[in-house]
Amino acid sequence: MVRRVTISACAGIHDSRGEGIEKDALDLGVKGISKVKVSDVYLFEGDITEADIDRIAKELLTDFVTQEYLIDDMPKDEGHVIEVAYNHGVMDPVEGSIYKALRDMGITSVTGAKTMKRYAIQGNNSVEELELIVDKLLVNKIIQHVAEPGEEAFLHAKPVEGVNRIEIDLLGLDDDGLVNLSRDRFLSLNLEEMRTLRDHYKKMDRNPTDIELETFAQTWSEHCVHKTFRGIINYNGEIIDNLLKQTIVKATRDIDHEMCVSVFEDNAGVIRFDDTDNINFKVETHNFPSSLEPYGGAGTGIGGVIRDVLGTGLGAKPIMNTDIFCFAPPDMPLSDVPPGALHPRRIMKGVVSGVRDYGNRMGIPTSNGSVMFDKRYVGNPIVYCGTLGIMPKECSFKKVSDGDVIVLIGGRTGRDGIHGATLSSTEVTEESETTSSHAVQIGNAIQEKKVTDTLILARDRGLYSALTDCGAGGLSSAVGEMGEHTGAVVDLEKVPLKYAGLQYWEIWVSEAQERMVLAVPPDKVDELLTVFDAEDVEAIVIGTFTGNGTLTLRYHGVTVGEFDCAFLHGGVPRLERTATWERKQYPEPDFPCPSNLGEPLKKILGAWNVCSKEWVVRQYDHEVQGGSVVKPLTGASNDGPSDACVLRPKLGSNRGIAVSNGINPKYGVIDPYYMAMSVIDEALRQITAVGGDIRKTALLDNFAWGNTTIPDRLGDLVRASCGCYDAAVGFGTPFISGKDSLRNEFIYGDQVIRIPSTLLISALSVMEDVTKAVTMDFKAPKHAILVVGLTKDEMGGSHYWDIKGFTGNSVPDVDVDSARKTMIALHETMDKGLVLACHDCSEGGIGVAIAEMAFAGEVGAAVDLTQIPAEPCMRDDHILFSESNSRFIIEVVNEQVVDIMEILNGIPCAKIGTTTNTKQLQVKNANGILIEEDIFELKEAWQKPLRTV
């Protein structure tokens, strides 16, 4: 029997959830709602006595100061009432916590528990308006539905009986048949790959089983093997054999930096931190699930990258997260949102709260990030999640040995996330919402937190020899990769399930979250299992790494799949693709230089990409672990935009790390080569600006691209990769890890929306002494303001052109040699303690940089434009808003200007003004005043757009 408890707020208690929905409805254009009341509903299954349900309501569910409860009866709520439940098979993390509490209470009669949300909407709204609210705000059909009265809340799937080993006819298929099979089973394998498989099985004179086909689909997916980057590309007639090796990896090899420990080999790149510890860093994309279910998609995105860091070497303790998002503008009219796509505002709120809830629960500070907006991200948002970890240096490598036992730890396996790896290797379409629901997962951060805590305990006791995370492809990828050189045998029925009814192949490819696979020497197994059991983490032996080079999958003793590891991992045919690129010409604007530059300055400050992201930043815990040094927001009122974050991962030491990111898709639209150069320069500028040294800095690359089976998209990728090589080698900063996502297009009807080619560069720098860190806020009046670096007439892709409605062509170049000298010299001035404030010039150029320094420090500034080192004959507005690379604004005590100039000898640099006690930003040229603005009004222009979302 099902018992029900409804928990509602007492009269007079503030209902912030209801208030939030009222506000969201207004944003949707629905007026006339007078009140929304939100209640929590708990359903319990079992033979539950009155006394037990009464105890559950009183001792567990109700806070008697603020809430009241109702058992079994339906509350008499006013207005339109709906109740929203999770779909069957969607994991509800609260269930596990309820069982735990019931155990502690000694209640054993409950066999099932579920939660629902109940909404009572009062007001005079039409049926259509209510439907809009339900559809756009309350229910995401991918994971939820409106619960009908009397619907069966608890469904119990029957266990799979017997072993139904299924063979798929492959040998008899022609080309059409192969293509159809790949499509119908969501394999995402192309004809060439299907033929290779068919020929492979022909040689063995048998058909594959279903699980074998699924395993090849996972192992050979773009997501897992990066076929495009490693394939053969014909680029404008030139043959590139393995773009990754020719550019990104080559840069690292050519630089051969002494701080690199493990690069491009493991789940994350590893560099040296100090004498005893190493740092690792990985950034992932999680776009596809985030477009469908932003909250769960983003949460599992961060959960996945945390496991990458946990699964590097013998495991690292996560110390920091980064998050970079690309959305369509939140004010996009509903009518512009294509069918099948969620509104960008909803995506943004969902993604931010998903990252917030997962990252905060994991106790990892989210200290760096950014948010970019462009309408072409509608339907296909980009969600980059990064994690850094620290580990004892002797834990930096793993090795699976023959005979090691395979232990699966963490969450249980369900049908969630099946085909995530293969689906993320295709485009999103308007039907994705319905066809892909099984690919979406909801994370359970506490499960992952438990796994993290216990893994570190087991690591420090030396109880395992290798580990990796279950990510895309689930066990098939994790066990497959670990056993690549040894072979393995797995007994699939041993895998603990969330619910009955899974087929054996589903168990093998499920992407259920919060699981890790360990290789454990046989004599350590008992002790290892005890460590996990002591903290309530499930750990199960599921097989052995055999040493025979064969991967064998068994289900209840029957062999359901058998692979030659060499073919499984080496048999995928090389992709051959064509790439083309030619430079497009965009119209150039033609308007006279305005006499008042205050107006365009405020417009740029209020542009979506420039404006304050405090609304996002404040929702992330960036203080947990106690080592924050330079926070994401800084200044007199803690609200100015820091260039990079600095933290101390070891509390007893002043050694630290600085982390930054560079991203600018606007440049890529003109030329991806210069985008790559510019964003590497940007990431390194930001490291320099907080006191970091680019000579102790490593880079990560993340490519989020359109569909690279189309030659012009692939041409963009080649251009950007070449830019990455030239800049990385020029600066001497190696790549240590990276990831690509190469199918980011949204298709509806005959329309295709291609995202702008988006390269994210993350930079990680080791700082010897964090007490030398510098922040970007002006510190006090009467100090000298200096510009470092040359300003050029490079307006293409700039925000100044953007607010005028133009893209232009003169995208900023990087003079890498001079840029490197500038950054090293500037670091020396900061190391000597000569710099009070430093900010890099990026979007909006010198104008925005100085304005931000002034309002962050709440100190005025007076600047003479004619003093700025610039190319000859530049217009004033261009000097102020050009986005030329490798430039900084610094604040210096007047007496030390000479010392600074001496260190910066040979680098374009000039004193351009002073800080003032006027609370005004004043910019003049030879003829008079160009800008005279109150700094608090500038701050308001910058804060207003995203103050509330």
Place this chain on the structure above:
Amino acid sequence: MIKPKALILRTAGTNCDIESAYAAGQAGFEADRIHINRIASGEVSLDKYSFLFIPGGFSYGDDIAAGKIMALELNKRLGDSLFRFEEQGKLVLGVCNGFQILIKTGLLPFHSHNPEKMRATLTDNDSGKFEDRWVHLAAEPDTVCVFTNTIKPVIELPVAHGEGKFIVRSQDDMKELEDNGQIVLRYVTNNGGTPSYPEDPNGSMGHVAGVCNKRGTIFGLMPHPERFLHRTNHPRWTRQNMPEHGDGTAFFKNAFEYCAKM
């Protein structure tokens, strides 16, 4: 001298235990991070310790309500030893989630374990969301709290929570706490004045940020003293001269002085 021992209590979702142990260790304690299962099973005895520190985090995901499930667990699995701990005048500190747990056990502030008779709670911030920011705090002049007797008139600490709004059922309840010296810290403006949002980050009644039991030995607060031990933790350390130790240090020094005399 034998160092007083601090037990940093861990469970599923605890996430401030390492820096909390560091804070206790810096103050002089011998600090152990111990999972609750080891105490419940009898493997580790609370009796060896003089300071129980329940650190921040999201115990059991804060499912149902922040701190609720852990509070139930404490009452059901450690009830007696916790009672003994309190009786002996030993110290208990709950920070953020630890405060939420102490409130929901009923130990703080009115010492009542009957859920229907609860008179105080911590609930959703008025802003409706989790927020991380630095706040100014003032200690009540007549508080009986052991942890705060040497702190400066106005201190700064970070908060990071979504359910930190302290409320009691009635004005009488608040008066009782005030009369007993159980109100320990209130959110204030930077010069000690009456705050509004976001100086008071959650809309607490009377702007209360921390409360203690009648003896002053059990103390819970939403802000995080363990996150301000070093001057570079302060959000404006690059703007002003700061002492080497942060404002959070005094809380643990006071606890150590007290325990060392026990």
